Amino acid sequence: MNISEENLASELKNRNPIALEYAMNVYGKNVYTLVYRIIGGIGSREDIEECVSDAFITAWKKIAEFDESRGTWKTWLLILAKYKALDYRRKLQERGNGAPLAAEPTSRTDLETVVLSRERSAQIVALIRSFPEPDRRIFIKRYFYYETLENIAAETGLTKKAVENRLFRSRQALRQQMHLLEQEDTYEGKR
Incomplete structure (x- = not known):
């Protein structure tokens, strides 16, 4: 067969x-x-x-x-x-x-950094999930599955340039949202 x-x-x-x-x-x-x-x-x-x-x-x-x-x-x-x-x-x-990557935090500051890093990762994933289709699918294919622009264009029926533009806009939106989150964190820290 x-x-x-x-x-x-x-x-x-x-x-x-x-x-x-x-x-x-x-x-x-x-x-x-x-x-x-x-x-x-x-x-x-x-x-x-x-x-x-x-x-x-x-x-x-x-x-x-x-x-x-x-x-x-x-x-x-x-x-x-x-x-x-x-x-x-x-x-x-x-x-x-010579040391495990996920070693136990040695101080309160290290623990806070680990917790904040995990929270930030969860926020980034939530932001990516909020992208409209096909932008979300394109972003995931490119940055999580490392697919080429040509393959993504062929799969989505878009031109390579259109895929590049959508990725650019998605990165900009992600940056803006991350900046807003950082401002919120700073504001919360001052309260």
């Missing part, structure tokens, strides 16, 4: 090793690029290749969790790869620095 994008998920669920080989051939470059962007500055080429392999192994093992109604197999794979790469990055940083 020939493997295609249409039957890839079902063939993987049927444990067809040829489907896994197909997935690696078709999506390997996407996964490698994503992993490289996350751990390239820290890890070696071998670390990146090992992480890419682990992402495909995880997809093979967890294929039963894939739900076509929630998105494409490619998106699911890239999400798995992203989290795998973030785990690798954390481990590589721990190994390189």
Whole structure:
């Protein structure tokens, strides 16, 4: 049986090793690029290749969790790869620095910084979620999945320039909202 994008998920669920080989051939470059962007500055080429392999192994093992109604197999794979790469990055940083990245805060100031950082991250995610479509989808594809402008343009039916303009406006809106949040924090701190 020939493997295609249409039957890839079902063939993987049927444990067809040829489907896994197909997935690696078709999506390997996407996964490698994503992993490289996350751990390239820290890890070696071998670390990146090992992480890419682990992402495909995880997809093979967890294929039963894939739900076509929630998105494409490619998106699911890239999400798995992203989290795998973030785990690798954390481990590589721990190994390189000799101290865990998520060490316990040593003072009240450190604890406040950690809490504020987490709150700020949650605020940023909420702001991105508030973007109208297709701006939200474009922003996520570009800055979370590291997709090229050309791919985003092709998927959305927009020109590359239109995608660039939407990303520019989204970044501006995010900056403005973050500035407003910082002003609110400053105001709250003075009260």
